Amino acid sequence: MAVDETAADRLAEYRGKRAPERTPEPVPPGGAPQPGGGDTFVIQEHHARSLHWDLRLERDGVLVSWAVPKGVPADPRTDHLAVHTEDHPLEYAAFEGEIPEGEYGAGRMTIWDRGTYETEKWSGSEVKVVLHGSRVSGRYVLFRTGGRNWMIHRMDPPADPDAEPLPERLRPMFAEERARLPRDREAYGFEFAWGGRRLLAYVEGGRTRFTDGAGRDAGGPAGLGSRLGRALGSRPAVLDGEVAEVEGRETYLLADLLYLDGRSLLDVPYRRRRELLDGLELNGARWQTSPWYPGEAGAVREAAREQGLPGILAKRLDSPYEPGERSGAWRHLPV
Structure with a gap:
């Protein structure tokens, strides 16, 4: 699904992967989504089969979503993979809970950060935003590299200028x-x-x-x-x-x-x-x-x-x- 799609039922793929009687996730009924404030973002830590973080940006009544395996980068010298996933309902911005074993995305979901954002550019291949959260703030760009694969890059200076990189290797004492x-x-x-x-x-x-x-x-x-x-x-x-x-x-x-x-x-x-x-x-x-x-x-x-x-x-x-x-x-x- 392209990022800028405006079809009437943006959540069909989301609902098709979830059974409301078996998952605590919000599963709204079909039809056109109801628009919200338009500027919410959330980053959720998802302890699924592989730990990753889900970045979601409110757009046209849904949360456009990317799974980011290594989290949102804090330094412009390091870009991270971001895999575009199905749109989520706006209610998902408040969701925390345990998705049962056997269900799509099984595992614990917690809110890692949330706040508001401003859009600088939004197209089917590039999204530029300014995030205003308690743990992540600054200008970011998501750019498409092929299929569902995107990359996320921090455009501002490092969030912590004094941060040292993880050592490549050390010998024990x-x-x-x-x-x-x-x-x-x-x-x-x-x-x-x-x-x-x-x-x-x-x-x-x-x-x-x-x-x-x-x-x-x-x-x-x-x-x-x-x-x-x-x-x-x-x-x-x-x-x-x-x-x-x-x-x-x-x-x-x-x-x-x-x-x-x-x-x-x-x-x-x-x-x-x-x-x-x-x-x-x-x-x-x-x-x-x-x-x-x-x-x-x-x-x-x-x-x-x-x-x-x-x-x-x-x-x-x-x-x-x-x-x-x-x-x-x-x-x-x-x-």
Whole structure:
């Protein structure tokens, strides 16, 4: 369907894909749509089979819609794919809910941003708008590249001029082997050493890739990448952890946060990085945020011994993250 089509029933395709008795989505009756204010936009985060964001612009009584797999770009240096989908009813601008399994677009739908917009140009191959939302504001252009495939480009300067790009690859920081606990134990945080496979996870636009302890591309447990990407949603992050067996299941145990929301955390003290990681509440079927215990060396060592773990880690609370280094600020101690 062309973007500028003005047929009487703009929602026929939408209704044809949905059964009102089986989905909580609004499914208005047939006929010409009733015009609204004409300037509403909404971006919905859609946890369907693949996480994506749906950009919808009110036009001629419907919401003209694009699925944007990596979200609306915040920087003009990066264009994102936008797949034109069927027009949606105006009521959809307020919709949040769970589309049942087996139905078209099954999964959770939430409102990520909404507001008003101004039109600078609207044709069947190019749409220029100015968005005024709480999370996204500025001039954008959508341009058609073929069929339903479009691209979306930010025309204004970066939304956050100080934002740093997600690192391409980092090597993890390593601990020195020590036989004894540090004397100033209150200056350290203590963790379990799981004895697993070290992986760094790079999450952006709901997608995840991994590198190993040598900084090489690596794979994680089956299904981990897409699920972890969905858990973080639109928040770009670099995570440090290890894959180990927990209660008979391969699990990614997260222990550090190296980048978040356009900011490198390498120079941020370990204590603060752990607080930020805990705040993300990343605990799922295939991943867990590994616990840490400031100053509690004896209890952690005893618990590790009882669980049959190979050791514990002592990490200075004020230590930065030193990629690729084996640093005395981190100590690996046997149990």
